Amino acid sequence: MYDMKALYQAASVEEAVALRLEHPAAQIIAGGSDVLVQMREGKRAGAELISIYGIDALRGVSMEPDGTLRIGSLTSFSHITRDPLIQKYINVLGEAVDQVGGPQIRNIGTIGGNTCNGVTSADSASTLHAWDAVIELTGKNGVRRLPIRDFYIKAGEVDIRAEDGEIQTAVLIPKESYEDCFGHYIKYAMRNAMDIATLGTSVNVRLSADKKTVERARVAFGVAGPVPLRAATAEAMAKGQIVSLELAERFAQAVTADINPRDSWRAAKDFRLHIAVESAKRAFIESVKLAGGEL
Incomplete structure (x- = not known):
């Protein structure tokens, strides 16, 4: 059984904002693959919930007039993986979210829930950081957009202003961030399925x-710090360099300047550093190959 105080159901974004303003302490729930599990564990006993799962306007992937890819916050992982626009322009995101849980979780879990949890191990998070995603929030003051790097405040906390009635309405990928770019995601976990990432690594490149x-390189990690993060030193080092295996090695070694994984029962810090370097190298090589380069 779920110990909840009340459940409110919103049929539109406007209604969700109004409910959020009326019940600022309430928890937003979409697919419920995280919130309901936490409630069964007793972590949210007596909670008020605002369900936005019925707002169909927040589902689907589309392209805006300026070329920005718009992913509605209620779009499921399964939908993202199969979507033609994702497959054409940013297939690595589909590959990344296809590694979330099992089929049932991917059918119910949403991109909005995955990012709003604020956890560094979220499989979408490192790829969205590597592709300069922008988070769209809608509240009483209208629409607010902020880079995903600013959306994550600290472990488990993101910049959503309950006092303004805000809910996340979309994840945006600007055209400049995906045009002529190719990427690869590597999830390291103790099991091949149904496991949380010990480390997640997402790389993408744009070649001449x-x-x-290398005209541009991006690399981002999950579980290499309290929030998902980019390795700016490695990115700057690779820019303008001739494609080679030696560059892949230097790029991978450079990521250690910007990451700070922790010791935990899942893995020691030194081990996470080791797999960060190795996965960055492998993901860089694969990204270059996908972009048409030779090493």
């Missing part, structure tokens, strides 16, 4: 027209 030079 002749496929010999």
Whole structure:
């Protein structure tokens, strides 16, 4: 049984905002794959819930006039993986969320819930950071957009202003962030399925027209710090460099300047550093190959 004080159901974004303003302490629930588990464990006993699962306007992937990819916050992982726009422009995101839990979780779990949890191990988080995602929030003051790096405040906390009635309405990927870019995601976990990431690594590159030079490289990690983060030192080092295996090695070694994984029962800090370097190298090589480069 679920110990809850009340459940309110919103049929529109406007109604969700109004309910949020009326019940600022209430927990937003979408698919419920995290919230309901926490309630069964007694962590949210007596909670008020606002369900936004019935707001169909928050589902689906579309392209805005300026080329921005818009992913509604209630879009399920399964939908993202199969969506033609995702497959064409940012297939790595579909591959990343396809590693969340099992089929049942991927059918019910949403991109909004995965990011709003604020956990560094979320499989979507490192890829969204690597692709410069923008989070759209809607509240009483209208729409607010902020880079995903600013959305994550600390472990388990994100910048959603309950006092303004805000809910997350979309995840946006600007055209500049995905155009001519190719990426690869590596999840390291103790099991091949149904496991939380020990480390998540997402890399993408844009190569020159002749496929010999790195015009831009991005690398982001989950579980390499309290929140998902980018390795800016490695990105800056790779820019403008000739594609080679030696560059892949230097790129991978450079990530250690910006990450700070912790010791935990899942893995020691030194082990996480080791797999961060190795996975960055492998993901860089695979990204270059996907972009048409040769190493």
